[in-house]
Amino acid sequence: MVAEGLLMRGKLIPVLSALCMVALSSFAAKPQDPTEKVKWVHGPATADLGSVAQVRVPGGYIFANASDTRKLMEAMQNPTSGTELGFVAPESMEWFAVYEFDDVGYVKDDEKTKFDNDAMLKSIRAGTEAGNKERKKRGWPTMTISGWEQPPHYDEATHNLEWAIRGESDGKPVVNFNTRVLGRAGVMRVTLVTDPDSLTATIPKFKETLAGFDYKTGAKYAEYRSGDKIAKYGLSALVVGGAAAVAVKSGLLKYIWKFIVIGVVAVGGLFKKMFGSRSNSDQV
Secondary structure (H helix, E strand, O other): OOOOOEEOOOOOEEEOOOOOOOOOOOOHHHHOOHHHHOOOOEEOEEEEEOOOOEEOOOOOOHHHHHHHHHHHHHHHHOOOOOOEEEEEEEEEEEEEEEEEEEEOOOOOOOOOOOOOHHHHHHHHHHHHHHHHHHHHOOOOEEEEEEEEEEEHHHOOOOEEEEEEEEEOOOOOOEEEEEEEEEOOOOOOEEEEOOOHHHHHHHHHHHHHHHOOOEEOOOOOOOHOOOOOOEEEOOOHHHHHHHHHHHHHHHHOOOHHHHHOOEEEEEOOOOOOOOHHHHOOOOOO
């Protein structure tokens, strides 16, 4: 899962994800910059997201593969889930997006016209409060949910589900723009991380890179065949936490807190010097 935030223009910007709040220290505070070991791919290039998908990396953008994405997340003191497949950002690092794949099976989209936004927001708030208990134990800042920045919307043509939630942590606004791209065998989670004040201006740029994403042949949503694994939940559960939503109903939430996906994180700084000394990596 992705715990997100961003250091921009000298200030730490916490960003809302969808359950674990993590207080993160700046890379600058560490004796060595761990990002120097990342094998960055510079666009234009086409990069693999595991064996299931690909993404086109435009000129002026960079990409990190699955293992390097986990290195970045861990360097930010962000728990990793093993589902991370890629990291895309402009070289300016004004924002970034993390790609993760959940092989939960084929998610039916029959809820596309039945979203209960009030009920989903209530569930998200309940999940956040449950996550706050763990945050307090760890000495991390807690968070509150203010409401929808953008209510859930499902695009039948692209099979993309997107939404944004605004909250507050440690007296600072936090926001996270989430996209879920349905596939034949599961869901690609794409999380945009940016300064809340820049969200409106950043979304079009992010969507330009997202347009370069595609599942590989055999993994596309439209290629579903009878007998394929069916996910145990639908679109609404993807918004409120996917598998975590099922766990809440079964009383197992306390055992899987580290896998839940709704909360805030303050991420330590990604700064320009990490690009200055890097040589271009081979394209993939």
